[in-house]
Amino acid sequence: MDIKTSLKKYLLVNAIGFGLGGLLWGWILYSELPNSGSPFHFMAIITMGLFGGISLVWFNKSIKNISKSVLAGFLGWGVGFIIAGIFVYPLYFSGIFILSIVPFINNPVGDKIFELINLKPDISIGAFWLVFLLTGSIIGLFYSLFLKTKKWPLIWRSGLGLGLASLIGPVIGNLIGNLFNSILISYLTTFSLIGIILGIFLSWGIYKWRV
Numbered sequence: 001m002d003i004k005t006s007l008k009k010y011l012l013v014n015a016i017g018f019g020l021g022g023l024l025w026g027w028i029l030y031s032e033l034p035n036s037g038s039p040f041h042f043m044a045i046i047t048m049g050l051f052g053g054i055s056l057v058w059f060n061k062s063i064k065n066i067s068k069s070v071l072a073g074f075l076g077w078g079v080g081f082i083i084a085g086i087f088v089y090p091l092y093f094s095g096i097f098i099l100s101i102v103p104f105i106n107n108p109v110g111d112k113i114f115e116l117i118n119l120k121p122d123i124s125i126g127a128f129w130l131v132f133l134l135t136g137s138i139i140g141l142f143y144s145l146f147l148k149t150k151k152w153p154l155i156w157r158s159g160l161g162l163g164l165a166s167l168i169g170p171v172i173g174n175l176i177g178n179l180f181n182s183i184l185i186s187y188l189t190t191f192s193l194i195g196i197i198l199g200i201f202l203s204w205g206i207y208k209w210r211v
Helices: 007-031 043-056 063-086 088-101 108-116 126-147 151-179 183-209
Strands: none
Touching (some): 007 043, 063 088, 063 126, 088 126, 108 151, 126 151, 126 183, 151 183
16 A cells, blocks of 8 residues: 555545445345345355455555455455354354343334344344454454554454444445335445445554554
8 A cells, every 4th residue: 555545545445345345245145035044155255355355455556465465355254254154153142142131222122223233034134243243353364464464453443343334234224225115225235334334444454554
């Protein structure tokens, strides 16, 4: 990354790059309905790793840097999905338990919010927020190794970003999709926002802690 690049430009480019990867992720999941029941589709590794990786080094366009960033994305998402998959059940049920004890959840408004963090017909998003958090942390680790940034600041930002995105994305996605009475719009909006939020958190960490 060119050190002269402004933070705003860097955040914007990464929001677009990861957002495009998320848009394709959502479209792929929608195209496989009703057979898909999980958000962790293998094609997300390709779409997020490719477009996200390119956007992270957009202002430093050498083939070497692009290759390193894209490879970091592929490995981060791939290993993240595998490791998170190993712990998916304890993480899923722990995430549900934590959400259930949040004070505002156990009431009619909370029930509606809980409904909105998942996508129709049967894809859970927000219920897997701890899985997303772990996956995001692993993604951040790989980017920190390949792009030579400080590790911990990028790990926690990436984990927090993807974890929050898994809760915020489907709520906004469902609200907009319901407004247009379109499941497709719900999916595209949800996963675009997941990508955008992750991209912002990742680029924030890389810009601040590059070495």
